[in-house]
Amino acid sequence: xxxxxxxxxxxxxxxxxxxxxxxxxxxxxxxxxxxxxxxxxxxxxxxxxxxxxxxxxxxxxxxxxxxxxxxxxxxxxxxxxxxxxxxxxxxxxxxxxxxxxxxxxxxxxxxxxxxxxxxxxxxxxxxxxxxxxxxxxxxxxxxxxxxxxxxxxxxxxxxxxxxxxxxxxxxxxxx
Amino acid sequence: xxxxxxxxxxxxxxxxxxxxxxxxxxxxxxxxxxxxxxxxxxxxxxxxxxxxxxxxxxxxxxxxxxxxxxxxxxxxxxxxxxxxxxxxxxxxxxxxxxxxxxxxxxxxxxxxxxxxxxxxxxxxxxxxxxxxxxxxxxxxxxxxxxxxxxxxxxxxxxxxxxxxxxxxxxxxxxxxxxxxxxxxxxxxxxxxxxxxxxxx
Numbered sequence: 001x002x003x004x005x006x007x008x009x010x011x012x013x014x015x016x017x018x019x020x021x022x023x024x025x026x027x028x029x030x031x032x033x034x035x036x037x038x039x040x041x042x043x044x045x046x047x048x049x050x051x052x053x054x055x056x057x058x059x060x061x062x063x064x065x066x067x068x069x070x071x072x073x074x075x076x077x078x079x080x081x082x083x084x085x086x087x088x089x090x091x092x093x094x095x096x097x098x099x100x101x102x103x104x105x106x107x108x109x110x111x112x113x114x115x116x117x118x119x120x121x122x123x124x125x126x127x128x129x130x131x132x133x134x135x136x137x138x139x140x141x142x143x144x145x146x147x148x149x150x151x152x153x154x155x156x157x158x159x160x161x162x163x164x165x166x167x168x169x170x171x172x173x174x175x
Numbered sequence: 176x177x178x179x180x181x182x183x184x185x186x187x188x189x190x191x192x193x194x195x196x197x198x199x200x201x202x203x204x205x206x207x208x209x210x211x212x213x214x215x216x217x218x219x220x221x222x223x224x225x226x227x228x229x230x231x232x233x234x235x236x237x238x239x240x241x242x243x244x245x246x247x248x249x250x251x252x253x254x255x256x257x258x259x260x261x262x263x264x265x266x267x268x269x270x271x272x273x274x275x276x277x278x279x280x281x282x283x284x285x286x287x288x289x290x291x292x293x294x295x296x297x298x299x300x301x302x303x304x305x306x307x308x309x310x311x312x313x314x315x316x317x318x319x320x321x322x323x324x325x326x327x328x329x330x331x332x333x334x335x336x337x338x339x340x341x342x343x344x345x346x347x348x349x350x351x352x353x354x355x356x357x358x359x360x361x362x363x364x365x366x367x368x369x370x371x372x373x374x375x
Contacts, residue, residue, distance in 0.1 A: 008349060011349050011352060014352075015323075015330055015345065015348060016330070042356065043352070043356070046352065046355070046356055046359065047352075049301065049305065049359070050305065050320070050324040051324060052301075053301065053302055053305050053324075053325075054302070055207055055208070055211045055325055056207075056210060056211045056214040056215070056223065057206075057207050057210065057211070058206055058207070058210040058223075058224060058227060059224070062202070062206045062210070062224075062227070062228075063199050063202040063203045063206060065224075065228060066199075066202050066206075066227075066228050066231045066232070067195065067198075067199055067202070069228050069232060070195075070198075070231075070232060070235060073232055
């Protein structure tokens with residue numbers, strides 16, 4: 001257990017500094033034990049070995065390959081989005097058709113009902129039309145027609161009068 | 176790893192608006208730390224390339240969720256780390272054929288230029304040893320080691336990235352070093368000098 005702690009203390013300075021008391025403890029243990037000295041040496045060799053091992057680097061053109069893959073990825077994603085949209089539209093249409101077929105009789109029944117309501121309302125509409133016609137017929141229809149004719153003539157005259165003279169070019173601009 | 180503060184907030188904001196040129200700048204800036212993390216976690220170049228690309232695609236689609244109060248580099252690495260862990264988890268259930276390209280375990284090129292072929296060969300050998308030993312660690316332990324040694328993150332940053340508390344990160348680091356030490360042979364004669372966990 002004590003050895004375990006000493007080993008931990010030997011490894012500790014690789015990550016963070018030892019406190020003075022820990023340093024003293026390590027020194028004392030190293031002086032006493034050859035095995036611990038070998039272990040400490042091995043540990044530091046190992047640490048140095050790992051630090052000397054270089055970074056692995058990708059082959060040339062890595063960013064270009066990533067961007068090319070990104071293009072493919074985006075195209076695939078767009079295709080998937082299109083397929084999803086079409087799929088949803090298809091499913092929606094299918095549901096609508098199924099609903100229509102399943103409630104076909106109810107729809108026909110409703111339409112028939114609406115038509116019959118309209119047929120019931122037709123006489124009322126005819127009545128309203130006749131009342132309107134009778135009301136207009138009681139007035140001086142000839143006078144109404146003359147007023148409309150006069151107004152039309154005035155409008156036509158005003159329209160003919162709006163002919164504009166050709167634009168004059170000022171002498172200064174001519175020169 | 177590039178200093179996260181150097182990534183201009185304007186570039187991140189532009190990328191968040193869908194600007195591909197700004198995103199390309201982000202990829203160029205972070206390609207090495209992300210690729211390295213993927214390579215150390217997954218163990219081979221093909222998987223690392225694929226995982227790094229996938230990470231950037233995820234980053235692109237999740238950019239809108241990025242909180243500028245957080246370090247961009249740490250956030251990006253957390254996306255990469257989670258993806259690699261998921262991939263390792265899935266890999267357990269995959270049937271692999273010997274033609275699978277992931278068996279190609281050739282080491283990738285390293286940043287440091289080496290002075291001589293001998294030094295280069297030694298470095299490559301050492302690199303392969305580390306890489307093989309690393310692959311024997313459980314993914315969670317492997318991750319803390321990679322973040323600590325290659326991505327140079329502090330304990331707090333690792334804690335933030337993995338979701339563990341700092342104490343747990345320390346314990347994981349300690350155990351990861353112990354386990355890696357068991358696997359890593361520092362000397363060609365087979366004597367494992369790095370087995371510091373056996374000192375007692």
